[in-house]
Amino acid sequence: MNAPAQLPIEEARGSYEAALRGPRAVVVTAPTGSGKSTRLPGWTADALGGPVLVVEPRRVACRALAVHLARELGQAVGERVGYRVRFEDRLGPSTQVAFVTPGVALNLVASGGIEAYAAVLVDEFHERSWEIELLVALLRRPGRDGAPKLILCSATLAAASLTEALDAALVEARGRSFPVEVEHRGGESGEGPSERDLEVRVAEAVRASLPGTSGDILVFLPGKGEIERCRRALADDGGLELVPVHGGVPPGTLVDAFAARREGAPRRVYLATNVAESSLTLPGVRLVIDSGLARMRIHRGGRSVLGLGAIARDSMEQRAGRAGRVAPGRCIRLWSRSFIPREVTAPEIERIELDDVLLRAASCGLDGGAFDGAAWLAPPPPFAVDAARERLRGVGALDADGQMTPRGRELGRLPVSASEGRMLGDPPPGLAGTLADLVALLETRRGLALPAGA
Missing domain, CATH: 3.40.50.300 (P-loop containing nucleotide triphosphate hydrolases)
Structure with missing residues (x-):
């Protein structure tokens, strides 16, 4: 090539x-x-x-x-x-x-x-x-x-x-990088990243920065909902092109948005999830505004769910660096300078329920003792492995030796998580269609839209 x-x-x-x-x-x-x-x-x-x-x-x-x-x-x-x-x-x-x-x-x-x-x-x-x-x-x-x-x-x-x-x-490999000036807008109370009035604080930071900053602006936000609220908060500001960046945007649209801005075109404000931390480079960005938030999978109530939380220092530095790819830049962090974050983001396998991991591994031929002895770079916590095996045995997906059963293979073929798969595997009579709709909503994480007048 x-x-x-x-x-x-x-x-x-x-x-x-x-x-x-x-x-x-x-x-x-x-x-x-x-x-x-x-x-x-x-x-x-x-x-x-x-x-x-x-x-x-x-x-x-x-x-x-x-x-x-x-x-x-x-x-x-x-x-x-x-x-x-x-x-x-x-x-x-x-x-x-x-x-x-x-x-x-x-x-x-x-x-x-x-x-x-x-x-x-x-x-x-x-x-x-x-x-x-x-x-x-x-x-x-x-x-x-x-x-x-x-x-x-x-x-x-x-x-x-x-x-x-x-x-x-x-x-x-070496890269080109330029200095990035970092400032904090969160007081001195030690307050960390927060979703409180986030769209208001983002809009204020964008407006305050426009006169003294050249180039485009990249705002890191935790999800599509926050992106839309910030887009509405900035919609009446003239002279700006607001560009959402998340998994639902068509790829051709994203590639066009990432192309160099034409001379005289409106300045861009990219409203992005953490997809913009890596892989995709935005060449015109000179200012990063970081909410310090991301949605990450965590343990909660026996399930792995997407939870909102503060990012670790390594992600903070990765985000700030986006402002210094082609010229000196600035990064505004929307939390207190005295806040002390975690140093690194823990591997996901250390902070989630492991039902999906065990089921997927078994479908790839890694079950029983082979799972325990695999060449893991981050070994799954033994207590979480034991708990997941107990749950999967309870629904007949694994046998007493941790080997996958025919029912486990059925669950493994479903393009959903293990917990949702259990709902679909043996539904009560007359509820199969309703449960399929419910699982579809859970998997897409979209709200339920009821018919008018319902």
């Missing part, structure tokens, strides 16, 4: 391709904006002479990166570059670079389709979702001759410890 523009990652191409020819896994650390997400996939396919599976943590990144690279090549999505996400397949018979979500990658492992790829490149590994932890453990199983080469890359990896754990080759 020919690079149409010189990017910082180009300096590391020789060492990267040399590492690919070696026998070990490869770890790549490169700053955000260096070009790793757009250049490494094509180099990998060319160097290894076969298709590469690129695992992105979010659907929006899969779609947008595939569209962007296809446009660079002057091709349609599905030719050399394509993507597959839940309910949408844009891969073709000649596709050499396939962007997929972790769930799709696990389906390929379960079906054996993963063996058709010369390499699996896991981008933004630092996000450490449970699906990524499981995928890496599965790809590291011993005795898998001819298995795809494993490549992990990120902007914020703890490279030394990860390289040692994997016995991997390390490739470090």
Whole structure:
């Protein structure tokens, strides 16, 4: 794949391709904006002479990166570059670079389709979702001759410890970065990030910053609801183009929005979830306004749910760095300077209920003692494993030895979580349709719209 523009990652191409020819896994650390997400996939396919599976943590990144690279090549999505996400397949018979979500990658492992790829490149590994932890453990199983080469890359990896754990080759790439001035707007009381009056505080920060700031503005928000409320709060401000960035935005629209702004066009205010922390670079951003909030999966009442909470320091630094990709920038943090955050974001597998993990692992052939002895980079907590096994035995999904049963295989085939799958697996007579509708609402996390007058 020919690079149409010189990017910082180009300096590391020789060492990267040399590492690919070696026998070990490869770890790549490169700053955000260096070009790793757009250049490494094509180099990998060319160097290894076969298709590469690129695992992105979010659907929006899969779609947008595939569209962007296809446009660079002057091709349609599905030719050399394509993507597959839940309910949408844009891969073709000649596709050499396939962007997929972790769930799709696990389906390929379960079906054996993963063996058709010369390499699996896991981008933004630092996000450490449970699906990524499981995928890496599965790809590291011993005795898998001819298995795809494993490549992990990120902007914020703890490279030394990860390289040692994997016995991997390390490739470090430099990037362009500029100083970012950080200020806080949250008083001195030690108050942390909060959703209280968030849209009001965001609008005030945007308006106060416009006179003394050039370039576009990137606002980090925890979800689509907060994005919409902030959009309404700024809707009457003239001279601004408000650009939502989240998983529901069509990929072509996102790629167009990420293109360089034309001279004389209105300044952009990107209202984004944490998808804008990585993978996708916004070249015109000079100011970041950070709510300090994100939705993360956590334990609650025996289930894994999306909870709203403060991000860790590593994410704060990642977000601030978005203002300094191409020129000096500013970051406004909407919390007190004296607030002390967690240093790093814990891997998801350490903070959720593990029913889905055990069920998905078993469907990929990793159950019973094989699960306990797997090559985990972040081992699941034993107490959480025991509790999940007890629940899954209770519904007949696992036997006494932790092996998957026929009922477990039925649940594993359903494209829903284990708890929702139990609702669908054996519904009371006459309620199957109602429960299917309810599970659909739970999975999409959308509100229930009743008919007028109901």
